[in-house]
Amino acid sequence: MSDHRRLGRELDLFDTDPLIGAGLPYWLPDGATVRHALEEYVRDLERRAGYRHVYSPVLGKRELYERSGHWAHYGADMYPPMRLGDExxxxxxxLCPHHAVIYRSRPHSHRELPLRIAELGGQYRSELSGVLGGLSRVRAMQLNDGHIFCTTDQAAGEARAALELIRTAHAAMGIGPVRYRLSLPGAGGKYVADPDLWQRAAAVLTEVLSGxxxxxxxxxxxxxxxxxxxQIMDDAGRESTLSTVQVDFYQPERFDLHYIGPDGAKHRPVMVHRSIIGSLERVVAHLVELHGGAFPAWLAPTQVVILPxxxxxxxxxxxxARRCLDRDLRAEVAGPDRGSLGARIRDxxxxxxxxxxxAHEAAGDLISLRLRxxxxLDARPAEELLARISAQVDARALALW
Incomplete structure (x- = not known):
């Protein structure tokens, strides 16, 4: 059974240190390369789907979270406030309160909707030390987050499109969902007390899940x-949530968001929250275990190793190696100083x-290629093989050849 905590350290992807603190892993160069590949992929996927990317601060005034409802309903999972003067x-x-503020910073017409914004941004959860583990449960995470501001009539279509983006991204990573879950409120004071709000939002998501x-x-x-x-499942049979789509009628009201409709009057938008690949920490943890460190070529820290x-x-x-770099392939040379050819192949x-x-390959500009x-493959022209490898990587194919 693969355990990403063990594999991640063995493969030099990430580590932790008590001086930094529990639940605060740091990324080593190979892990940062995997993370960067995911970041580039999801940004490009979102851009092609009509999203505009933003940056927002990781801090906010307490009043921001009182307005959003986090302070009242999510305060137990937040870090205590830091006092700076009187604030x-x-x-x-x-990230959603920041994105709501970004939306309301400019006037909007119905002609602009749906307005899709996305961000890979940091967020922080005050998790108890007993539940922390590797990359799958952390206190600081980078979330692939996004919010769509749209009309009520557009909400189901936008949520459905977000779910399709999730399917596309999961297929590229080799992830198969275990199941879809419609997550509804339970008893207690954790949830906003507005039955009409819940009924309207649940109706939208039930329509999206039809079929x-x-x-x-x-x-x-x-x-x-x-x-x-x-929902996804790890090797131990533990289920967890990776990606989500949410419909929110609450925060647009709390932040007094509006757009000008075709009638010239103000109307309240719907806010669709969605995360295509979830947090980078959790998705990398799952990918390490899913692939046992043998990532799809487009994600691999080193894509081509050259063995003289x-x-x-x-x-x-x-x-x-330089020709590989010119093609944006991540390559390294493993020379004879690292051992015999057989040992280097195993490494x-x-x-x-x-x-x-x-000698034969060097004289004829050839490569004898071995696949993982x-x-x-018999010796072939280097340019032919590099072009084929580049095509597989650019297509983010799961197959090597």
């Missing part, structure tokens, strides 16, 4: 509205493509 500032537990298998579960909703949770048979081919290997067993360069899955 109190809080590490944000979510899909799902389970309705009480007590798992956000405090301001119901949500669709895309002897010192005589080091110059040719270095030139090949590179998780690298998708292993390019062997002997054990397949071997």
């Amino acid at each position: 109190q500032f809080v590490l944000r537990p979510s 899909l298998p799902y389970d309705a579960v009480e007590g798992e909703a956000a405090f301001y509205g119901p949500k669709i949770d895309v 048979v002897s010192a005589a081919e080091l110059s040719a290997a270095g030139a090949l 590179a067993r998780l690298v998708p493509y292993q390019a062997v360069v002997g 899955d054990g397949r071997r």
